[in-house]
Structures are given as C-alpha cells and as structure tokens.
Amino acid sequence: MSTPLTTLHAPARHAAEIRKSRFLAQAAPVADADAAAAFVREVSATDATHHCWAWRLGAAYRFSDDGEPGGTAGQPILRAIEAQGCDRVAVVVSRWYGGIKLGTGGLARAYGGTAAECLRLAERVAIVALARLAFEVPFAELALVKARLAAFDAELAREDFAAAGARLEIRLPEHHIEAVEALLTDLSRGRIAARRLD
Secondary structure (H helix, E strand, O other): OOOOOOEEEEOOEEEEOOOOEEEEEEEEOOOHHHHHHHHHHOOOOOOOEEEEEEEEEOEEEEOOOOOOOOOOOOOHHHHHHHOOOOEEEEEEEEEEOOOOHHHHHHHHHHHHHHHHHHHHHOOOEOOOOEEEEEEEHHHHHHHHHHHHHHOOOEEEEEEEEEOOOEEEEEEEEEHHHHHHHHHHEEEOOOOOOOOEEE
8 A cells, every 4th residue: 555645735845055055945735736836935945045846746847957057956846846755835945155165966865854854854744635525404404414524534515405404515535425425314214314525
C-alpha cells in the first residue's frame, strides 16, 4: 500500500548558508494554480539574486530556474516536493549570491536540499480524498440527519428547501460514503437514497 500524500498544515520557512550564498525556502499549501502563482509573487523578496520555485497539484506541476542554469533549481525543488510525498504545495527558494560559484551540481544540491529540509521540518497533514453526495430529507428527519452526519466529517455544501423537506449536498471523506449511505437508509427506513455527484 502506498504512503498517503500530504500537504502542509501552514506555511513554512527554512534558511541555509552554503558557501557564502544565503538560501531561504518558503513553502505553503495551495489549492490551485492561481494560489500557487500568488504565493510565488508574494514571497519573492525583491533583494534576492534569484527566486526559484516549483509547485505540484495532483498531476499538474510547474517550476522555474529564474535565471540559474537550466535544471539546477526548479527541477530539484520539484523533486524535493515529490520525494517528501507532498502535493498541493508550492515552494520558493530565494538565493542571495555570496560571491562563490557553486557549479551546476552544487546549485542543484543547494536548491533541492534547502527545499527538502523546509518540507521535512514543516507540519503536514494527510490529503483525504473527498466525495459529494446529494439526497432529499423530509423535515421530520432533517435535524437528526444533520446531527448524525457530523460523526463522518461531513460538511454541508448546499441546502435547498421545498414543501416536503430539504435537498442537501454534502462533502465528506470518500472512505465514509458507504457508512453514510447505510445511515441514511436506516434513519429513514429506506426512504432516503443518496446519489454521488462526482
């Protein structure tokens, strides 16, 4: 069984000095490509020599060497994200040049190593696959159904009312779907049937 992917609980930072150059890795959880781009812009310090970055969101990823020799910064940062088992994460490593050339191998180790250590030290949370269910609930059972859904980490995404009751859409961890379907059937004696939306 593969190890579950993780994302960061909160933004993280890690600084290192390597042969007189200063490196600062900053990482954050991101929900989409726009959030990743905004994070890169936000943390790119104006006085650093380079701001190299990478992000991964599922199968999508991007990276930039920001003027460093090709393949020496963005790709090593992306490899650090992957090696740490992270997803939905953006990492920016800023470098202040200290006067000593590191060579391509040295740059790759510096950028990748600083990013990896930042992610290693950061507090992480497992990424839980979510699913959406929709179902109709008569008013007589509505309060009870809503109260019981809390035990399954279900989040109410939408609630519409009609004459006979409410139509609910919920988001919940995928591994709870069968239990919630059984709960709804039991509470309503078979009158509530949930339908997956995704």
